[in-house]
Amino acid sequence: MFMYEKKLQYPVRVTKKDVRMAKAVLNQYGGPDGELSASMNYLTQRFSMPLNETKAILTDIGTEELGHMEMVATLFKKLIKGATKEELIAAGMGGYFADHETCPFLVDAEGEHWDSKYTQAKGDPIADLYNDMAAEQKARATYENLILLTDDPLVKDTLRWLREREIIHFQRFGEGLRLVEEYTNSKRYY
Amino acid sequence: MVSYNRTAQEALRQQHEMLLEVQKLQFAALDTALYLDTHPNDPVALYRHKMYTDRLKTVKEAYEMQFGPMTIFGQEVGDYWRYVNSPWPWEM
Numbered sequence: 001m002f003m004y005e006k007k008l009q010y011p012v013r014v015t016k017k018d019v020r021m022a023k024a025v026l027n028q029y030g031g032p033d034g035e036l037s038a039s040m041n042y043l044t045q046r047f048s049m050p051l052n053e054t055k056a057i058l059t060d061i062g063t064e065e066l067g068h069m070e071m072v073a074t075l076f077k078k079l080i081k082g083a084t085k086e087e088l089i090a091a092g093m094g095g096y097f098a099d100h101e102t103c104p105f106l107v108d109a110e111g112e113h114w115d116s117k118y119t120q121a122k123g124d125p126i127a128d129l130y131n132d133m134a135a136e137q138k139a140r141a142t143y144e145n146l147i148l149l150t151d152d153p154l155v156k157d158t159l160r161w162l163r164e165r166e167i168i169h170f171q172r173f174g175e176g177l178r179l180v181e182e183y184t185n186s187k188r189y190y
Numbered sequence: 191m192v193s194y195n196r197t198a199q200e201a202l203r204q205q206h207e208m209l210l211e212v213q214k215l216q217f218a219a220l221d222t223a224l225y226l227d228t229h230p231n232d233p234v235a236l237y238r239h240k241m242y243t244d245r246l247k248t249v250k251e252a253y254e255m256q257f258g259p260m261t262i263f264g265q266e267v268g269d270y271w272r273y274v275n276s277p278w279p280w281e282m
Contacts, residue, residue, distance in 0.1 A: 006260045007209060008279045056227035074280040175228035
């Protein structure tokens with residue numbers, strides 16, 4: 001089962017309102033390489049993992065990603081708080097506001113809706129773990145792009161922390177992949 | 191024991207401070223746990239995980255005693271379910 005704990009995994013603070021940045025960070029909420037895609041990838045793929053180590057790592061990283069969704073949504077709310085009609089329109093968020101007001105929604109930075117096609121569950125543990133390592137690198141690259149888009153030191157701090165988590169997850173998936181490869185090789189006879 | 195004459199601002203500052211301690215220790219425990227998932231017999235990681243989770247238990251209990259349960263499985267010691275009205279993470 002899953003349990004909710006009423007706190008963020010890491011503090012999310014902003015210096016000031018920034019509607020354009022709010023729009024950009026939504027990419028890590030409902031974008032192709034965002035936190036929802038990552039979480040759904042891992043929490044689904046674990047059901048066909050052959051080793052307990054990889055069931056564990058997919059479960060625990062998939063769960064951590066849910067916490068990252070909450071952080072990104074919080075960042076969005078804090079960046080958009082107090083936005084005026086003019087600011088929303090200038091940031092290209094008029095249409096977004098019509099549909100969702102200032103609630104975070106599962107879309108990318110351009111408003112494209114999240115789709116389960118952003119996720120993969122091949123059922124083959126090697127294919128899935130390579131996919132997950134690539135997913136972490138794509139998320140790492142997205143966070144680097146977001147860091148370049150802001151001058152706010154507090155926003156940068158949160159984004160840097162999230163970026164570092166992608167690197168740790170990549171490392172852990174790599175170790176999981178090695179364990180699965182050793183396991184499958186030990187069972188293969190020609 | 192909570193003193194009743196301090197301002198709401200002071201209370202919030204103290205909550206942030208205690209929360210940060212919980213976040214730090216939980217992060218250390220989580221990161222060690224992820225490592226243990228792929229290295230379940232690493233003695234140093236096992237030792238560290240035990241150290242972090244021991245300390246986490248203490249600071250979390252103190253936090254929950256003062257500000258209410260963080261989870262619906264936390265214990266409410268008062269006569270009101272503070273979980274509802276303690277600040278939500280995106281509003282803190």
